[in-house]
Amino acid sequence: MTPDVSMMRARARDLWAGLGWMTFGAAIAAHATSMPIPRHLGATTITGPGLLPFMLGTGLALLGAILVLRSVRGQAVPGPDDEADPATVSNRRSFAALVLMFGYAAAFALRQPFVLCTVIFIWAFVILFNWREAWGAARLRLVAGALVLALAVGFSVEFVFENLFYVRLP
Amino acid sequence: MLEFLPYLTTAFSKLFDLQSLLLAAAACFGGLVIGALPGLTATMGLALLTTMTIHMESSDAILVLICTYVLAIYGGSRSAILLNIPGTPSSAATALDGFVLARQGRAGEAMGMATMGSVFGTLLGIMLLAIITPPLGEFALSFGAYEFFWLALAGVMLSGGLSGNDPVKGWVSGLIGLLVATIGRESSYGYERFVFGMTELSAGIALLPAMVGAFGFAEVLYVMRRKMNASISDASDRVIPRIADILKLRWTIVRSGILGTITGLLPGVGEDIGAWTSYALAKRFSRTPEEFGKGSIDGLTAAETGNNASVPGAIIPVLTLGIPGSGVAAVLMAALIIHGAQPGPLMMTTDPQMIYDIIAMLTLAVLGILVLGLGLTRVMVLVLKVKDTWLMPVIAVLCLVGPYAIQSRFFDIWVVVAFGILGFGLRLMNYPVAPLVLGIVLGPILDQNLRRSFTLADGDYSPFFTRPISAVLCAVVVLMILAQVGPTRRLGQNIAQRGLRAIGRRT
Numbered sequence: 001m002t003p004d005v006s007m008m009r010a011r012a013r014d015l016w017a018g019l020g021w022m023t024f025g026a027a028i029a030a031h032a033t034s035m036p037i038p039r040h041l042g043a044t045t046i047t048g049p050g051l052l053p054f055m056l057g058t059g060l061a062l063l064g065a066i067l068v069l070r071s072v073r074g075q076a077v078p079g080p081d082d083e084a085d086p087a088t089v090s091n092r093r094s095f096a097a098l099v100l101m102f103g104y105a106a107a108f109a110l111r112q113p114f115v116l117c118t119v120i121f122i123w124a125f126v127i128l129f130n131w132r133e134a135w136g137a138a139r140l141r142l143v144a145g146a147l148v149l150a151l152a153v154g155f156s157v158e159f160v161f162e163n164l165f166y167v168r169l170p
Numbered sequence: 171m172l173e174f175l176p177y178l179t180t181a182f183s184k185l186f187d188l189q190s191l192l193l194a195a196a197a198c199f200g201g202l203v204i205g206a207l208p209g210l211t212a213t214m215g216l217a218l219l220t221t222m223t224i225h226m227e228s229s230d231a232i233l234v235l236i237c238t239y240v241l242a243i244y245g246g247s248r249s250a251i252l253l254n255i256p257g258t259p260s261s262a263a264t265a266l267d268g269f270v271l272a273r274q275g276r277a278g279e280a281m282g283m284a285t286m287g288s289v290f291g292t293l294l295g296i297m298l299l300a301i302i303t304p305p306l307g308e309f310a311l312s313f314g315a316y317e318f319f320w321l322a323l324a325g326v327m328l329s330g331g332l333s334g335n336d337p338v339k340g341w342v343s344g345l346i347g348l349l350v351a352t353i354g355r356e357s358s359y360g361y362e363r364f365v366f367g368m369t370e371l372s373a374g375i376a377l378l379p380a381m382v383g384a385f386g387f388a389e390v391l392y393v394m395r396r397k398m399n400a401s402i403s404d405a406s407d408r409v410i411p412r413i414a415d416i417l418k419l420r421w422t423i424v425r426s427g428i429l430g431t432i433t434g435l436l437p438g439v440g441e442d443i444g445a446w447t448s449y450a451l452a453k454r455f456s457r458t459p460e461e462f463g464k465g466s467i468d469g470l471t472a473a474e475t476g477n478n479a480s481v482p483g484a485i486i487p488v489l490t491l492g493i494p495g496s497g498v499a500a501v502l503m504a505a506l507i508i509h510g511a512q513p514g515p516l517m518m519t520t521d522p523q524m525i526y527d528i529i530a531m532l533t534l535a536v537l538g539i540l541v542l543g544l545g546l547t548r549v550m551v552l553v554l555k556v557k558d559t560w561l562m563p564v565i566a567v568l569c570l571v572g573p574y575a576i577q578s579r580f581f582d583i584w585v586v587v588a589f590g591i592l593g594f595g596l597r598l599m600n601y602p603v604a605p606l607v608l609g610i611v612l613g614p615i616l617d618q619n620l621r622r623s624f625t626l627a628d629g630d631y632s633p634f635f636t637r638p639i640s641a642v643l644c645a646v647v648v649l650m651i652l653a654q655v656g657p658t659r660r661l662g663q664n665i666a667q668r669g670l671r672a673i674g675r676r677t
């Protein structure tokens with residue numbers, strides 16, 4: 001990754017992120033000013049519940065403005081991710097993992113059977129990320145191995161949490 | 171003078187029963203594996219373990235967490251040396267020389283010296299903890315609301331300023347953490363902030379699900395992003411170092427141990443900065459600075475001594491001020507509170523035994539480093555061959571089940587997911603996550619003490635700036651901000667460049 005490309009990436013990202021923080025910070029500060037001050041309980045403007053959120057929102061908006069200003073002036077600070085070789089990372093892999101993990105979390109939160117969900121999740125995760133690297137008999141071993149891991153984790157986690165920690169799982 | 175001795179004797183005697191020793195051994199091994207595996211960080215491991223030790227006896231749970239903490243920081247050196255991938259962020263400096271040594275066929279020697287550096291670093295840190303904690307604890311008793319407000323603010327600012335490569339982004343992360351801490355019913359008037367009608371948010375965001383999300387769930391997503399095919403180095407040479415080799419490095423060890431502990435002591439700064447500052451100091455004093463980065467045993471030992479010395483260092487402000495010295499120490503502090511301890515200025519008067527218990531636990535962990543570090547070289551090579559794609563789904567399951575198990579609240583599962591996505595997004599944009607967590611921990615301290623200060627001030631705000639400790643902490647905050655303002659920043663950069671040139675001329 002050349003320094004120019006990493007700087008361009010950092011500038012573009014800081015510009016949009018800075019604008020986002022400015023908007024978010026301003027929204028927080030505005031919301032904080034609408035918080036009631038319980039004067040009948042002795043509160044004043046500076047001891048009311050909205051003081052700290054107002055200060056934090058304002059601070060966030062200011063820091064966002066600094067990021068925008070730096071980006072416009074070409075003074076963004078590239079980080080390790082800007083300098084990473086795009087061939088070594090893939091956002092699609094993260095997205096695939098996120099979809100699987102979100103699905104598993106949703107099934108768990110919606111009280112679906114724990115062991116069944118866990119087995120399906122682990123099996124699908126291992127298969128998805130290893131399928132391309134395995135061929136022929138190796139694929140069969142992958143499918144079987146993933147199933148063994150999924151069953152072992154599903155049943156052992158349920159045993160440990162339900163019998164040792166007395167936590168009721170769905 | 172020797173009034174601490176009964177406490178220390180009691181602390182060690184409590185540990186010498188079979189159950190405690192077995193638990194410590196298991197935790198040391200677990201910590202070593204957590205630290206060594208590149209996908210698992212010490213913070214993530216400790217956050218997960220806190221959720222799993224919640225139903226244990228408090229002394230046993232704290233022992234497990236302390237041993238895991240120390241060994242996880244040490245364990246990071248294994249993958250740094252053998253794979254050139256730091257197992258934890260604190261072992262990034264170790265990889266610079268460790269991996270070069272491994273490529274030269276000296277992996278065993280590198281692991282041996284890393285082990286000895288970690289052992290002596292932790293021991294020096296423990297000694298300083300024992301010396302500093304009691305007087306600092308008593309000194310902290312004089313802190314009032316003004317001082318705690320500034321301390322919490324300075325902690326978030328320091329953490330934001332030093333934990334990434336861009337202080338502005340670190341402060342954004344810290345402010346988000348502080349904002350998260352304001353969610354829910356506030357303590358003074360019972361007003362519900364940022365709840366938006368969701369009853370689950372009335373009690374606020376629970377710390378552990380947020381931490382497991384920001385460090386665990388996010389880490390799984392981050393690890394899966396890499397298309398990594400690292401090859402492992404051979405480690406068949408001699409592992410146990412010669413006494414003469416250790417003696418040669420005695421001053422490096424002493425300097426790095428002291429500097430690492432002091433760095434760990436600073437709120438929110440952490441073990442990785444401890445390693446880097448020790449590495450830089452060792453290079454500054456070395457007779458062969460040109461070897462640093464090309465396989466220097468001196469550099470490797472300095473980095474490993476520094477990061478492990480930071481562990482006791484990071485625990486000092488937890489015990490005396492109730493303010494964590496690093497992200498991992500923040501998790502440990504949360505665990506101590508969950509298990510009924512009261513970290514902070516009152517600990518020296520209400521529960522001094524706890525301080526000595528922790529000293530004894532840290533010492534046991536040093537024994538763990540020595541035995542497992544030198545004895546399990548082959549086993550760790552096998553552990554490092556586990557593929558991320560098989561390990562990460564198991565971690566994902568634990569990230570969701572662990573936080574749920576604390577209160578059996580299904581809402582906490584969504585907290586993990588939300589903070590996982592937030593943490594992952596922040597990392598992608600190069601924002602450090604440690605200030606976010608520190609902000610969540612310090613938010614309530616900052617909020618309560620700011621408002622208490624305003625009430626006490628009764629219209630006269632001079633105590634914020636005129637009380638001696640307040641003035642010093644206020645100066646730290648102002649200097650950190652000024653360091654980022656145009657002319658002041660340029661002045662600082664000029665001074666730093668002149669300093670570097672002077673060092674270059676000397677060497």
